[in-house]
Amino acid sequence: MQLVINNYGAYLRKRKGCFLVMLNDKDVEVPIVKVDSIWISTSALISTDAVHSAMENNIDIVFLDKYGDPYARIWHPKIGSTTLIRRRQLEASESEKGIILVKEWCSTKMKNQAALLRKLRKTRPEVEELIVSINTVNTYRKKLEELLGNIEENRQSILGLEGGASRAYFKALSIVMPDEFTFNGRSRRPAHDQFNCTLNYGYGILYGVVERACILAGLDPYVGILHTDDYNKKSFVFDVIEPYRGIVDEVVVFLFTTRRFKDPCFDKIDGGYILNGEGKKILITELNAKLDDTRQHHGKKMQYRNIILAEMHGIAKKLTKG
DSSP states (O other): OEEEEOSTTEEEEEETTEEEEEETTEEEEEEGGGOSEEEEOSSEEEOHHHHHHHHHTTOEEEEEOTTSOEEEEEOOTTOOOOHHHHHHHHHHTTSHHHHHHHHHHHHHHHHHHHHHHHHHHHTOTTOHHHHHHHHHHHHHHHHHHTOOSOHHHHHHHHHHHHHHHHHHHHHHHHHHSOGGGOOSSOOOSSBSSHHHHHHHHHHHHHHHHHHHHHHHTTOOTTOOSSSOOOTTOOHHHHHHTGGGHHHHHHHHHHHHHTTOOOGGGEEEETTEEEEOHHHHHHHHHHHHHHHHOEEEETTEEEEHHHHHHHHHHHHHHHHHOO
């Protein structure tokens, strides 16, 4: 489970075999053995004993900014990657193996986008725009799968096809939103509307989950294949997160279409919106529940978060094989 510190003035420390969260006059104990990671998204205090216990139990501590993006992480210093995996990541952008992996990630993302739109259409058969968008996403997916060559030759084409599919997808999602929460395309820092600020915060949490899986699998988060390397940019996380964005999309769409989110969940800032404490609590609870959902994966029942880890190990194996 994720232990989330989401209240101003909270204090996290260790007490015997538990993490103790103290806030005002309330104390909450969580057994250390049940915690996979700790997320801190507000002004809070954490004791060195709590940090030490987290490191001893391979529990990473992630600090999130107001947009939900991880800005710092505490890991055990012995966790690391093998040189071979990093070398293969660097080589992948020039090999057939690289484009096979990238096409697989982006194709899965588009497949998930079309699947969510089909799911929405079951209860909205009168919304013809959903069918149009499903067909558009599938067309872009087919063009993606037909690409030949290496990443360097196809990078802009892949990004263009992915962008075209996403524009059609989000246009359709806006149509099914309650009238007061419709939006005009994607926006990020800051988000121009409530839907996008919620989506961005959810993606920020997902980045943390995927980065953790990368590091545990020995993959370097900074050595990208599709996304180019920039200073301090976790390019590989941006690569491999694509098949899993649908987890966040489905949660956010559900929260808006069932009217779980209301205006008091958001704060207006210069140029847009951010989630406030009430909104974060709703999103984090639902997203954690989704990540804890189980499904069949290669004949085993696994939680989504563990499937992501297993697939990162699979990518490391593919990169180093042969």
